Structure formats: C-alpha cells, structure tokens
Amino acid sequence: MAAVQQKHDWADDDELEETSTELPPPQKITNKDGSTTIIEYRLNDNGQKVKTTRRIRYITHREVVNPRVAERKSWTKFGLSVKDGAGPAPDTTSVGENIIFKPSFNWRQEAKDESKDPNAQAMKDKLKDKKVKCRICNGEHFTARCPYKDTMAPIGEAGAAADVAASAADEAAAASQGAAGAGKKGSYVPPALRGAGGAAAAGERMGGKYGERDDLATLRVTNVSEMAEEQELRDMFERFGRVTRVFLAKDRDTGLAKGFAFISFADRSDAVKACAKMDGFGFRHLILRVEFAKKAA
Amino acid sequence: MRPILLSGHERALTQIKYNRDGDLLFSVSKDQQICVWFAHNGERLGTYHGHQGAIWTIDVDPTSTILASGSADNTIRLWEIKTGRLLKTWDFPTAVKRVEFSEDGSKLLGVTEKRMGHLGTIVVLDIKLDVDAEQSDEKAMTIVCEDSKATVAGWSYLSKYIIAGHEDGSVSQFDGKNGDLLYNIPIHELNQPITDLQWSHDRTYFITASKDKTSKLITAKDLEVLKTYPADTPLNSATITRKKDFVILGGGQAAMDVTTTSARQGKFEARFYHKIFESEIGRVRGHFGPLNTVAADPTGKSYASGGEDGYVRIHHFDKGYFDFMYEVERERQNKLNQQQQQTISA
Numbered sequence: 001m002a003a004v005q006q007k008h009d010w011a012d013d014d015e016l017e018e019t020s021t022e023l024p025p026p027q028k029i030t031n032k033d034g035s036t037t038i039i040e041y042r043l044n045d046n047g048q049k050v051k052t053t054r055r056i057r058y059i060t061h062r063e064v065v066n067p068r069v070a071e072r073k074s075w076t077k078f079g080l081s082v083k084d085g086a087g088p089a090p091d092t093t094s095v096g097e098n099i100i101f102k103p104s105f106n107w108r109q110e111a112k113d114e115s116k117d118p119n120a121q122a123m124k125d126k127l128k129d130k131k132v133k134c135r136i137c138n139g140e141h142f143t144a145r146c147p148y149k150d151t152m153a154p155i156g157e158a159g160a161a162a163d164v165a166a167s168a169a170d171e172a173a174a175a176s177q178g179a180a181g182a183g184k185k186g187s188y189v190p191p192a193l194r195g196a197g198g199a200a201a202a203g204e205r206m207g208g209k210y211g212e213r214d215d216l217a218t219l220r221v222t223n224v225s226e227m228a229e230e231q232e233l234r235d236m237f238e239r240f241g242r243v244t245r246v247f248l249a250k251d252r253d254t255g256l257a258k259g260f261a262f263i264s265f266a267d268r269s270d271a272v273k274a275c276a277k278m279d280g281f282g283f284r285h286l287i288l289r290v291e292f293a294k295k296a297a
Numbered sequence: 298m299r300p301i302l303l304s305g306h307e308r309a310l311t312q313i314k315y316n317r318d319g320d321l322l323f324s325v326s327k328d329q330q331i332c333v334w335f336a337h338n339g340e341r342l343g344t345y346h347g348h349q350g351a352i353w354t355i356d357v358d359p360t361s362t363i364l365a366s367g368s369a370d371n372t373i374r375l376w377e378i379k380t381g382r383l384l385k386t387w388d389f390p391t392a393v394k395r396v397e398f399s400e401d402g403s404k405l406l407g408v409t410e411k412r413m414g415h416l417g418t419i420v421v422l423d424i425k426l427d428v429d430a431e432q433s434d435e436k437a438m439t440i441v442c443e444d445s446k447a448t449v450a451g452w453s454y455l456s457k458y459i460i461a462g463h464e465d466g467s468v469s470q471f472d473g474k475n476g477d478l479l480y481n482i483p484i485h486e487l488n489q490p491i492t493d494l495q496w497s498h499d500r501t502y503f504i505t506a507s508k509d510k511t512s513k514l515i516t517a518k519d520l521e522v523l524k525t526y527p528a529d530t531p532l533n534s535a536t537i538t539r540k541k542d543f544v545i546l547g548g549g550q551a552a553m554d555v556t557t558t559s560a561r562q563g564k565f566e567a568r569f570y571h572k573i574f575e576s577e578i579g580r581v582r583g584h585f586g587p588l589n590t591v592a593a594d595p596t597g598k599s600y601a602s603g604g605e606d607g608y609v610r611i612h613h614f615d616k617g618y619f620d621f622m623y624e625v626e627r628e629r630q631n632k633l634n635q636q637q638q639q640t641i642s643a
Contacts, residue, residue, distance in 0.1 A: 069320040078381040079344030093339040096300040103578040103621040
C-alpha cells in the first residue's frame, strides 16, 4: 500500500484538487524501513490547498529526569502557543543544519588553513621566498618600473621565466616587447603574439600540423585550374628539387580545386629557381602565377 | 550537533535564561513578549503578555515558579511560570535594564536606567515565592549610582554582596544587606561599558563581558581578576559552562557600528575559551547578526544563544565536546583513575 501511495501521479493530484472542495483527511503511512510518512492538507492564505508530506523516523530516547522537570513536561501550553499541539510547532521551532564543533587547542591554526582558499594558499607558498626582481637591472622592482627601462636591454631572456613574482602587468609588458616589438605597457596583446619570442609564438598557434613548415621555401601558386590534381603539381615542381609538401586547396563539397596551392621545397634555392621558371607557366588552360608565400600573420 | 532554531521573536533578542534544572529556556526580545521553551526539543510552552515596551531582561527564581522581567516601559513584572499569569507590576521612573533573583529567590534586584534627570539605581525588592501571595509594594533598598550608571548587576553567594558592572568599565561591590559601596575597581577599559555579568554555579566568581573586546573572570569576594579572555570583537555576553571548564563569549560588530570601524567581517560567532588556560578552543557560527546573549545549560548539556537577528539557537553538545581535554587534564585524569584502582585493590 505504501508503494502505491508514493507513486501517486502529480497529474492525478491536480485533478483531485479541482474537483473536491473539502480537505482530504491526513494520512499516516508506515514505511518498510520503519519511518512514517505523514501527509497533511491545509488551506493557505490565498485559499489554495497545500499538501505537506513529512517523513519521520521515531527514535525513542529514554532519559531519567527529576520529578520537577517531569511535572513541567505535562504543563498545558498558554499564551500564543495555546493552540499548538504536542511536540514542537513547525512555525516557531526548526532544526538548523548540522554544525561540526570540535574543540581543539590549536583551533586558530586549523581554522586559518580551512578559511583560506586552497589555490591562494598554494600560490602564496610558491611565492614565499621569491622576491620581485627587475630583469633589466636586477633591482627590487618590477621591470616595467625600471628607471633604465628605455636605455638598457634585459639581462638575458632566461631571467623572465624564473621571475615568478613579476606581476601580470609586468609580464604583459615583457611579452609585448618581446613579440610585437613596439607594444605599449599594459596594452592588449593578442594570444597569438604572447610568449617570449617568435618560436614560442609559432608553437602556440593553432593547427599545429603545419606549424613546423618552413615558410621560407614555400611557394604560393595561384590561378590553378579547377581540374588540377595534387600529383600533377608535384610532378611539375619536382623537377626543380625535392618537394616536401604540396597543398592544393579544394572545395569540400565538390572536390574541385579552389584555384590556389602551396608547394614547399626542402631547399630554398630550389624554391627560388622554381619560382622564376614556373611563374607565367601555362598549365591546363590557365597561366600560373607563382610567388613566395607570405608568412601568415 | 544540530542546533534548534527558535523563531518566536520578531525583533532582536535581549536576554535568554535557563532555569536551574535546565529544562526551560526563557527568552525576551525587543518585541514586547516573553517566550518560554523546553530546552531539550525547542517546543514552545507559552508566552507572557503585558509589557508595553522592549523587554531588556528576565530572570527565573530557583524553584521555577516565578519569573521576573524588566522592560523599557519602566516596569518590573512578576509572572507565574506555569500559566503565564501576571502577578505583580512595579513602576519605576526609568527603564529597567537588569533583574536578578538572589540565590534563594527571596530577593530581586533591578537596575534602572539613568535618564530624564534620574540617576541610575539598583533597587532591591522582597519576593514571596508563592504565586498567590501578595507581593509588597515597598522597595527593600535603593542604591544610587552617582558616578557611572550600572548596566548589569547580580547577587553573590548567600546574597552577601551585590556586584554591579558599570558603563565606565568598572565593577562595584555593594553590601548585600545595607547597600554600602565596598569597592569600585576599574576592571575593563575606561568608558567601555560592561555588557553582561553571569555567575558561576556557586556564585563565588563571575564572568563579565565588555565592549572593550575582553571578558574577565572575577572573584566576588575581593574583585580579583582571575582570568582574561581576549576576543577580536566587542562582546555582548559571556557565560560559564558546567561539566567542562569552558566559557562562551558572544558578540560581534553591531550593525550601527559597521561603517565606523575597520572590521570587515561581522564575527557573529559564539567563541569557546578554556576557562583555566584562557585560550580559544573553537567557534560556533550560525547567527547572521551579533550575539546579544548567550546562556549555558546548568546541566552542562547544551548552550543557547540569542542574536540581533531575532533567533534563539539551542545547541546540544555532542561527544567530541565532552571528550575534549588538554594533555595536562588527561594526564591528571589518568593519575586519578590509577589511584582509585589502587585504593580499590588495596
């Protein structure tokens, strides 16, 4: 029976509420695990019916008290509580959430560890014996604040990595100086340009598959026929030297060439030769245009 | 431990008090009603109606038959605890800030406010511990505080002394019989009012709480400061626990002072200190306003706190609390146990 009551559909509930005007009698269901479910109905201030379901487990706890206390337990309620039934009234008495209270003589230390954010604590530990150090003059200030900032170059790039204590602003300034050259202190640096040098910047770029290609020996070939194939291009350029890569842009849906390609040579001198010879070469019905590929910005 | 939240008041609590058996808890607040609760489950037994102003203070006689309350409507009232019936009303020229029964319940003292040209006084009333008896209208004694008004006061052991805490941070000892001033000692910082004074179970020493952020344990006989408990916030209340040698302090930045002080956090926690070693051993949070009053169950099983937020929270201690001991305490305990066994075997 208990199971049936608990699987009561809310849709049925609604129907019940609309059809009947009287409050259903309170129900008491004893569950299998020894607890009791009490379902009560009442009308709230707006005249709406409110169903209260409480699941209670009774635990009998015996305690011997002196007769005076026992007598007081049987006193009738008075004042505002005169209408309350036996036991704590839910409108005045409630049970708070569990508090763990364990007295401890080194309470202060423990509380401190707990209260601090673990990340902040970890950072603090890391920085405990670090000092602010200028990369230009090794003075105890941020590099950005260095009086020799405009006149001297940093003492070796390795210092940058070790200097953990440098502020974020300082790092940004250093990055913009390193990568973008004429970056102003504190100005925005796009993600692609962050990092100490060109190598690092290239390494962080997306599409790492082509990241290592040597742009110096890559030719850009435009005005390629739609019907061209990678193998044809490879055959044409192979005669000037070893071709490491041929990329022909193709339309994803039709499979036709888009009209441009990149050819990478192992050696730059071969690329120079190929560039000179193949520019203006008639391939299929079009005249090829070949030039050195510009470095992707 | 799971605190029991009592939400019978609509305004800030001013005082809470257990009866001597520790089964009833009385609470008063600025909302003009007195509530009585069963301490073990938080059930409200009833309310007492009649006061016309904020109620500042309450006390219950040792037999738990009569209740006394002092209010901003310039009255002290006596109530029958069992039924909520008003037994007697005494009128005063100013508000009553503190009432306390003597150890045997035969006398009641009241502290009146200094206001409207009236000096602060401590009045003593004779009480007949019978709900049907006619209480006398006469004041048995009146002590006038000419220097600094008394904020709190209480009876020492055997009603021998009346001890009063003053607004200027000093503590006075008066003769309990004739009201003569015996001592007045500056105990707390000058002009930091004493906010609470609660007795040890035998009334030979007491604890004070002050706005100077400290609480002190003081003997009743010669006002000697035994212990000092420093806190980091102004204190509103302090109490001594039974069974374990702890004290509980309650306080917190008052809402009206938050903007004028540097403290960011409210520090609305009950602080536990070891009574002997004076070190802080833990805190219990929960209130979202300063704690105006704390009270320890005379049976040592629980404590309750009342806050500016209008809630009373009863905390029943669990095992970890009772097990806690300092190393020296544990060693002593072990030694005593050994001795006991030896005497038994001998």
